[in-house]
Amino acid sequence: MNLETTTTTTTTMTTANGALAVCPDDVRDAAATIAGVAVRTPLLEYRFLNEKAGRRVLIKFEGAQIGGAFKFRGAYNRLARIPEAERPSGVVAWSSGNHAQGVAAAARILGIPAAIVMPADAPAIKIANTRALGAEVVPYDRATQSREEIATRLAEERGAVLVPSFDDPYIIAGQGTAGLEIVEQAAELGAVIGQVLVCCGGGGLVAGIATALNDVLPDAAVWSVEPEAFDDTARSLISGRREAVAVGAASICDALLAPTPGELTFPINKALLAGGLTVSDTQVRAAMRYAFEVLKLVIEPGGAVALAALLAGKAPETKGATVVVVSGANVDPAFFGDLLHGGAGAQ
Structure with missing residues (x-):
């Protein structure tokens, strides 16, 4: 790597x-x-x-x-690599639900703030579980908006680490x-x-x-x-x-x-x-x-x-x-x- x-x-x-x-x-x-x-x-x-x-x-x-x-595996492996000094700025991810929950769970364990860009029509259980794990959910319309653009902008504004769902x-x-x-x-x-x-x-x-x-x-x-x-x-x-x-x-x-x-x-x-x-x-x-x-x-x-x-x-x-x-x-x-x-x- x-x-x-x-x-x-x-x-x-x-x-x-x-x-x-x-x-x-x-x-x-x-x-x-x-x-x-x-x-x-x-x-x-x-x-x-x-x-x-x-x-x-x-x-x-x-x-x-x-x-x-399975998403927790990759999410934890990625978040665990973030230097301690950068963790307070948090992480931002996009997901229809499973990556969201994986990142939220890993962030909670590691004490890192997390914001997840999720489609407004994602299964309600996935949205609820992501919030229950302590992550901020940022909804978007998958038919008219780009989740990648929204997440990238949020990460830049907050100085957070962007955590892709698979291409990392x-x-x-x-x-x-x-x-x-x-x-x-x-x-x-x-x-x-x-x-x-x-x-x-x-x-x-x-x-x-x-x-x-x-x-x-x-x-x-x-x-x-x-x-x-x-x-x-x-x-x-x-x-x-x-x-x-x-x-x-x-x-x-x-x-x-x-x-x-x-x-x-x-x-x-x-x-x-x-x-x-x-x-x-x-x-x-x-x-x-x-x-x-x-x-x-x-x-x-x-x-x-x-x-x-x-x-x-x-x-x-x-x-x-x-x-x-x-x-x-x-x-x-x-x-x-x-x-x-x-x-x-x-x-």
Whole structure:
């Protein structure tokens, strides 16, 4: 990791000779940083899911992480690097909810003021939880305003550190710690990993996990999974350049609505991923219902896409176990109730 902090409000990444932004040593360093603070989330196995999928399946349940999603890993790894003298000026981030809660929780633990720019239509539970963790919530209209511009301006005005949701080397490395845990826990279960399915928005989680796994299990295939309307990473992996989401695209997967792959995450994913899979919102709903009714897990829409790909028969055949990363559990209660009882959320 070659990181140069130019001011207290922004971080610039430079790579020598086209090197990737994050290497395996960075992930191991992040693991040491978050050890004893972050939760070592469970790797779960269910007989009935194995029978249904016709293969051995292990679920990495990041819904058990602080803040209800994997985001705490990267957030804490990033905030822990801020010098003590700069911490009183605070941090500013933008997020639809999971990164918001991760940053808010990390800031609370480290005693750093936090302001989070969040869409006004974000799930109410995510907004409430972010505030409950002590962060200031700055609402914006995602249809007419730029969250990045608002957050950047706030950071400049306050002299605060800007904390991107995925395009930061410390964030990527922190998310990769989930990959290290997958390797350790699979070994404890006597499982040989054939492939890992990972949800993908901006690509930070899958980039971090791929970095960790490629170092120790280079034969394990890592696949990104996205909503059909937000398949920018899948298309980018095919074209070899960063593609964008179509104007007006929509999905119930509020955590995965990044408009294009990250500048730092895409080169990693281009180099390390086996490819990209996509699922429909209908398949996501079915996966959420199955998780609740059979696996007894509450999963948010964005966190369910990898499981949806498996259940819909989109995961390629593999000789080893298939690991499904469930990235978060912060589902809106009203939406979830409708989903389970056949209301609007079930459509």
